[in-house]
Amino acid sequence: MPRARSTLSLAAACIAVAACAREMPSTPDRATAPSFTTGTPLNTGSKETYTLAVFGDFPYGNQKIAEMPDFFALINSDPKVDIVVHLGDIKSGSNSPCTDEYFAKIDSAFATFRDPLVYTPGDNEWVDCHVASKNNGLYTPTERLEAVRKLFFPVAGQTLGGRKKQLLTQADDPANSVYVENVIWMESQVVFATLNIQGSNDDLAAWGSPLPPDAANYPSQSAERAARSQANSVWLEKTFALARDNSAAGVVLAFQADMWDATSSLNGFDDVVTHIGNLAIAFGKPVLLLEGDSHLFRVDQPYLPSSPLFSLHPSTPVAPNVTRLVVEGDGNRTEYTRLTVDPRQGANGLFSWERVPLH
Numbered sequence: 001m002p003r004a005r006s007t008l009s010l011a012a013a014c015i016a017v018a019a020c021a022r023e024m025p026s027t028p029d030r031a032t033a034p035s036f037t038t039g040t041p042l043n044t045g046s047k048e049t050y051t052l053a054v055f056g057d058f059p060y061g062n063q064k065i066a067e068m069p070d071f072f073a074l075i076n077s078d079p080k081v082d083i084v085v086h087l088g089d090i091k092s093g094s095n096s097p098c099t100d101e102y103f104a105k106i107d108s109a110f111a112t113f114r115d116p117l118v119y120t121p122g123d124n125e126w127v128d129c130h131v132a133s134k135n136n137g138l139y140t141p142t143e144r145l146e147a148v149r150k151l152f153f154p155v156a157g158q159t160l161g162g163r164k165k166q167l168l169t170q171a172d173d174p175a176n177s178v179y180v181e182n183v184i185w186m187e188s189q190v191v192f193a194t195l196n197i198q199g200s201n202d203d204l205a206a207w208g209s210p211l212p213p214d215a216a217n218y219p220s221q222s223a224e225r226a227a228r229s230q231a232n233s234v235w236l237e238k239t240f241a242l243a244r245d246n247s248a249a250g251v252v253l254a255f256q257a258d259m260w261d262a263t264s265s266l267n268g269f270d271d272v273v274t275h276i277g278n279l280a281i282a283f284g285k286p287v288l289l290l291e292g293d294s295h296l297f298r299v300d301q302p303y304l305p306s307s308p309l310f311s312l313h314p315s316t317p318v319a320p321n322v323t324r325l326v327v328e329g330d331g332n333r334t335e336y337t338r339l340t341v342d343p344r345q346g347a348n349g350l351f352s353w354e355r356v357p358l359h
Contacts, residue, residue, distance in 0.1 A: 036082050038116065038165040041157070042186040044246050047343050050188035051080045053115075053356075055336040056087030056122065056256065056292030057329025059106075061096070067334050068109055071358050075336055076114045078356070082187075084113050084161060087292035087327060088122025088256030089199075094134035098125060098144050103151050110152075110160045117161035118192075120181055121148050122256040122292065123199040130207045140211055141203070142218040153180040176231040184239055189249040189343040190350070193239040195232045197255040199293045202268035203228075225268075233275060240279045249343045250286040250350045258293035258326055260302050260309040270313050277303050277317035286350050289324035290339075297328040297337075297355060325353065334358040 036050060037043045053075045059065045075084060090106045091098070103125070110117055126144040129136050152160065157169035170182040184193045203225045219227070236253075243251050253276065259269040280287040280303070302309035303319035310316055328335050335357040343350060 041168045050341040052339040053081045053336045054085045057089040060092040084117045086119040089124045093124045097137040098129035113161035116159035116165035120194040127200045140215040179231045182235045188341045191243040192252045195255045197257045201265040204268040252288045254290040261294040273313040274315045277319040280319040287322045295330035298326045
């Protein structure tokens with residue numbers, strides 16, 4: 001299939017994000033008070049620096065669970081942080097049953113965050129919960145997704161954590177009302193959105209058999225994926241429409257899947273990769289993708305033809321204003337990415353980041 005090519009020309013060699021990926025000490029160097037509205041999802045007037053603590057694929061296993069209180073306390077002690085974002089996978093993909101009790105333990109830990117917490121689910125807590133051979137238990141994945149939604153999204157359009165923040169939620173769309181996990185907010189002239197895009201090839205990897213007897217009571221794998229893909233498409237369109245209508249300086253999309261992880265099948269992401277690229281081209285300003293899933297920190301530009309990732313999806317458009325950041329995770333070093341948004345720095349300095357380790 002021929003690739004869609006863009007003739008859009010962007011300044012500064014079309015590098016829309018200034019990377020500042022240096023490792024930082026765990027103790028912040030200065031104190032600032034929270035300065036951002038919690039009651040207005042689209043805070044169109046803010047132009048100050050806005051800081052996110054971003055992490056995912058955590059906790060994996062007993063050692064990471066043991067580190068969780070200190071890790072969350074470290075984020076709480078960072079006075080620069082205005083909001084926390086978890087990119088999904090609250091458990092490992094094996095030897096970690098998908099029980100209500102485990103989910104409740106993580107929910108209680110999430111409640112210890114002082115700042116608002118935005119969480120988007122990962123495949124390990126629902127898509128892969130049918131894999132009894134990996135000691136995940138034997139669950140119907142769509143049943144587990146319903147359980148995740150019920151526990152971690154008790155109030156549609158409201159964050160977790162201590163200081164609640166109101167968000168736009170796709171649950172307010174009657175046609176997509178179950179997608180409470182897809183949210184949008186705007187701060188510092190940037191529109192942020194989460195999307196339920198999953199590892200395991202976006203839930204194309206076969207669930208296998210047998211499934212539990214309750215499987216007939218929940219959507220099938222094919223029905224779930226078709227509906228979720230449609231909802232994500234609608235949410236992407238809304239995100240970029242809001243960015244355009246509010247003269248946003250940039251867009252940040254946060255989700256679990258590493259859509260360019262060549263160690264696994266990728267065809268489940270072909271359509272969404274093309275859709276994001278085309279919307280980014282039309283937007284013409286910096287777009288940052290935040291991903292987990294593959295567990296190794298990296299920053300790259302997969303929409304550039306010079307990228308080794310460009311050919312992994314057959315209809316990738318050329319969108320040099322898109323950068324992606326994959327957070328560290330799994331059994332590697334425990335850290336969060338301190339992502340700073342500063343619209344006063346212009347397009348090339350809109351986003352910067354620092355890796356903040358627990359130890």
